[in-house]
Amino acid sequence: MNLISYARPSTHRNSSLIRLAAYALSFLLLLLAVQTPSIAAGKQTIRSELGQPIQAAQKALQAKQYKEAQAQLAKAEGVGKLSSYESYVIARLKSSAAVGLGDYKGALAAYEQVLASPELPTEEKLQTLDAYVKIAYSAKDYAKTADGIQKYKAAGGTSAETLGLYAQSLYLGGKFKEAGAELLSQINALEAAGKRPSDTQLQLLASCALKQNDMNAYTAALEKIVAYTPKPDYWLDLIVRTSNKPGFSPSLSLDVYRLRRVTSTMEKTGDYMEAAQLALQAGYPAEAKQFVDQGYAKKLLGDGPDAARHQRLKDLVAKKLTEDQATLAEGEKAAAAQATGDALVATGFNFVTYGQNDKGLQLMQQGIAKGGLKAADQAKLHLGVAQIMAGKKAEASKTLSGVGGTDGSKDMARLWNIQQRTAK
Numbered sequence: 271m272n273l274i275s276y277a278r279p280s281t282h283r284n285s286s287l288i289r290l291a292a293y294a295l296s297f298l299l300l301l302l303a304v305q306t307p308s309i310a311a312g313k314q315t316i317r318s319e320l321g322q323p324i325q326a327a328q329k330a331l332q333a334k335q336y337k338e339a340q341a342q343l344a345k346a347e348g349v350g351k352l353s354s355y356e357s358y359v360i361a362r363l364k365s366s367a368a369v370g371l372g373d374y375k376g377a378l379a380a381y382e383q384v385l386a387s388p389e390l391p392t393e394e395k396l397q398t399l400d401a402y403v404k405i406a407y408s409a410k411d412y413a414k415t416a417d418g419i420q421k422y423k424a425a426g427g428t429s430a431e432t433l434g435l436y437a438q439s440l441y442l443g444g445k446f447k448e449a450g451a452e453l454l455s456q457i458n459a460l461e462a463a464g465k466r467p468s469d470t471q472l473q474l475l476a477s478c479a480l481k482q483n484d485m486n487a488y489t490a491a492l493e494k495i496v497a498y499t500p501k502p503d504y505w506l507d508l509i510v511r512t513s514n515k516p517g518f519s520p521s522l523s524l525d526v527y528r529l530r531r532v533t534s535t536m537e538k539t540g541d542y543m544e545a546a547q548l549a550l551q552a553g554y555p556a557e558a559k560q561f562v563d564q565g566y567a568k569k570l571l572g573d574g575p576d577a578a579r580h581q582r583l584k585d586l587v588a589k590k591l592t593e594d595q596a597t598l599a600e601g602e603k604a605a606a607a608q609a610t611g612d613a614l615v616a617t618g619f620n621f622v623t624y625g626q627n628d629k630g631l632q633l634m635q636q637g638i639a640k641g642g643l644k645a646a647d648q649a650k651l652h653l654g655v656a657q658i659m660a661g662k663k664a665e666a667s668k669t670l671s672g673v674g675g676t677d678g679s680k681d682m683a684r685l686w687n688i689q690q691r692t693a694k
Contacts, residue, residue, distance in 0.1 A: 314355045314389070320346045327363050336370035339363065358389035365405075374409035381405055396425050400432050407435055412443030441474055450478035450487065457494065466498060485511065493688060500692040506535040512685060518678035521648065524548040525682050528655060531564070533689060539570045539580075546583060553616060555590040556623040562587050594620070602633070610642030615649045619656050627660035647675030651683050663690055 316324060323345040330339035343364055352360070365380035381402045384390055390398060399422040406415040416439045422432060437456065440449035453475040457467040472495045479487035492508040512518070513526045527545035530536050536545070542565030549558035562584050565571035571580040594601075598621070605613035614637025621630030634653045643649050650673045657666035667690065673683035 316356055316359065317349070317353075319349050320352075320356055324359065324363065327367070331363065331366050331370070334370060336367045339367040339370075343367065354387065355389050358384065358387040361387065369405065374405055375411070377405045378402070378409050378411060378414065396422070396427055399425055400427060400429060403432055403435060407439060410442075412439040415439035416443065416445075437471070437474060441478060446478045446481040450475060450482070453478065467494070469499065472498065489515075493684070497688050497692060500533070500689070502534045505533040505689075506530070509533070509535060509685065512681050513678070515678065515681065517676055518681075519645075519648070521645065522651075522678050522682060524552055525648075525651065525655070527561070529682065529685060529689065531561070532693070536564075537570075539565070539574075539576070541565075542568075542571055543580070543583060546587060550587065550590055553594075554620055554623050555587055555594045556620070558587045559591055560623075595624075598624075605633070605637075610644075611637030611640030611649070612643055613637070614640060615643070615652060619652050622656040622659050627656075627662075631656060631660060631662075645675075645677065645679070647673050647677065647679035651679045651686075654683060654686060658686065658690060666690065 323342040327339040327342035327346070330336070330342060343360055346356075346360055361380045361383035365377045365384065368374070368377035368380060381398070384398060385395075385402060399418060403415055403418040403422055406412075406418050416436060419433060419436045419439065427433070437449050437452045440446075440452060453471055457471055457475065460467050460471075472491070476488055476491035476495060479485070479491050489508065489511050492504060492511065496504045496508055509526060509529055513522070524545070527536070527541070527548065530541070531545070536542060542561050546558040546561040546565070549555070549561060562571065565580075566584075571584070601617055601620075605617040608614070615634050616637075618630045618633030618635075618637060621627075621633060624630075631653070634649075634656060637643075638646070638649050638653065650669060654666045654670035654673065657663075657669055667687055670683040670687050673679050
């Protein structure tokens with residue numbers, strides 16, 4: 271079930287990349303005013319026969335007459351036998367003219383000449399590398415963008431905007447594995463510093479996983495996304511993908527609906543019908559009533575051609591609830607007499623659904639301590655969920671963090687902890 275095809279996140283991702291490209295373009299246009307070299311005096315000189323066309327090119331650039339500037343620079347190059355400095359000055363001017371015309375590939379070639387020139391002052395190398403990165407990005411040469419950023423960083427560059435283009439350039443260049451590794455490194459560093467990753471970083475991390483068809487990595491990325499942007503669409507994708515993992519136990523189906531209910535991802539009539547029936551089968555009529563009542567409140571139950579069927583379920587839940595309430599005390603005694611703790615755990619959870627939190631949690635803890643459980647990790651998961659229902663969030667977090675196993679219990683416990691951290 272592909273719940274999120276990334277049409278929406280892709281739009282967000284593309285708009286972010288467009289903003290970055292716009293930033294790069296505005297940066298480059300500013301370079302026209304600050305990086306046009308003047309004809310040097312002293313040791314560095316330009317021959318007189320080149321001086322006139324170069325000065326004419328500079329005036330044309332200032333007047334934004336970029337084609338005229340290119341024509342004058344062609345005249346200068348035509349003189350021939352250019353010195354190192356003359357070549358350097360012409361390359362700088364050619365790059366500015368090319369940027370003004372939107373010819374980023376031409377500008378990129380000119381900047382490569384500038385960077386390779388021994389005439390480039392050391393104090394200008396960092397700024398020139400920064401400009402080169404923006405030009406390469408605007409030229410859609412993402413391999414050169416990534417290479418330029420590495421050189422920029424090695425030279426001591428610290429611009430967040432420039433360094434932020436690295437993962438995007440890897441991604442746009444089709445290096446999804448490398449982009450994913452870089453994004454994960456960036457995100458982990460931000461989280462370690464107590465900072466929030468950007469939506470672009472999170473969305474690109476998920477997209478890198480999808481591009482590689484790595485569903486484990488995609489699910490892990492979704493966990494990070496919902497931790498910062500807990501939208502129902504993201505939650506539903508995450509919950510469904512988690513429950514579809516190989517080895518996920520069918521006995522956790524009711525747990526999936528419990529999580530879906532608190533994340534506002536139950537949107538269909540069938541969701542409430544199945545959840546209520548699973549709760550009844552598990553022996554929790556009070557919980558079944560909660561599902562039914564919510565379905566009616568949302569107008570998903572009680573209307574349409576199946577309204578009579580919904581009413582029959584509602585009546586059945588009411589009947590089971592009355593019967594269960596009459597036998598709660600007997601059920602507690604019977605559970606305590608069992609050799610293993612499963613019945614105590616189930617009975618305790620049932621008490622919590624009735625709002626008898628302290629008694630219910632105590633019975634569940636007794637059942638876990640008694641041992642002999644068929645699914646010990648599921649029992650711990652249910653204790654953590656019951657603690658959440660009882661409003662004991664700190665205890666629940668500790669319990670859920672201790673859930674292990676490979677049947678899906680550990681995954682569900684982790685999602686519950688995320689949900690609790692993001693709950694308003």
